[in-house]
Amino acid sequence: MNHRSNLNPLHTSLSFSSAAYPSPSSKMTSKSFRHSMQIYAIYGMDEWQTLLFLLFHAVVFSFLSALLLLYFTPFSVLLHSYIFPSLPAPFSRFIAGFLGSLTAISAVCLYFASANIFHSAVSLHWDMAQRMLASVTDWSTVRTALDVGCGRGILLNSVALMLKKQGSSGRVVGLDRRRKTTLATLRTAAIEGVQEYVTCREGDPRRLPFSDSYFDVVVSGVYLHTVGKEYGHRSAAAAAERGKVLGEVVRVLKPGGVGVVWDLVCVPEYVERLRELRMEEIRVSERVTAYMVSSQIVSFRKPREGTVGVEALDWRGSIC
CATH class of the missing domain: 3.40.50.150 (Vaccinia Virus protein VP39)
Structure with missing residues (x-):
């Protein structure tokens, strides 16, 4: 059969x-925000190792980008003198600026990823649980x-x-x-x-x-x-x-x-x-x-x- x-x-x-x-944001009020803080206090999060890993690297990249900004000229001279001596000086400045921008963007991305994981681990999890119900x-x-x-x-x-x-x-x-x-x-x-x-x-x-x-x-x-x-x-x-x-x-x-x-x-x-x-x-x-x-x-x-x-x-x- x-x-x-x-x-x-x-x-x-x-x-x-x-x-x-229903959308998680459809009922977001000051009361629900306070409740979210209570949820974090009760449940914590399982992904704290990942969060700390991301935050650590975000701080490192922030520090590097700040150093490159503060010491841009000496770093450009260093690149021109020891790494790219045969190339024009503007090229070394371009490389220094590119590295500084790259580290700053990386830091921003890492902070954003940390915030998303922190939000997803408990607050979003609670909101999605209500939608599942x-x-x-x-x-x-x-x-x-x-x-x-x-x-x-x-x-x-x-x-x-x-x-x-x-x-x-x-x-x-x-x-x-x-x-x-x-x-x-x-x-x-x-x-x-x-x-x-x-x-x-x-x-x-x-x-x-x-x-x-x-x-x-x-x-x-x-x-x-x-x-x-x-x-x-x-x-x-x-x-x-x-x-x-x-x-x-x-x-x-x-x-x-x-x-x-x-x-x-x-x-x-x-x-x-x-x-x-x-x-x-x-x-x-x-x-x-x-x-x-x-x-x-x-x-x-x-x-x-x-x-x-x-x-x-x-x-x-x-x-x-």
């Missing part, structure tokens, strides 16, 4: 809509939710806060590969006052430790692109590993359940996989710059037809 023939082609339609994902039309019916790659818990706690707001008795499970991270996540949940709604587990997203059709909602924020990076980010093997995670997400979703993924660069790849898995209501947000690259949210619904689980299993096995 051909299971695909039983599925309505409209179920796999793809739409690009910004209406379903808007993809689920009725949280009052949600009893079980999963956050794949929960990190410090920004998205996880956002889900928990939504459950608390709805007066739900449901719970959200955060999955991460590192036990140290899950312990830190539980601490942030306690600070947010949602510890009774949150459970954390250590595990591999390519083999989720949950039974089939267990969760009403599965979310993931800026995580899936890290799966399979040991094979090279753009390699077919890495794409296959990310495909396994999507297959697992579909497997643990209940029929009619909703999946929402925010990630960098790879979202078009996820859309193709979700089409192969015959998901319904696939929606993709507009592009948002995060960590200096393009990011998007993709949401989908698992069909209620029982044949989808078979197709998902067949597809998962074909890439192993």
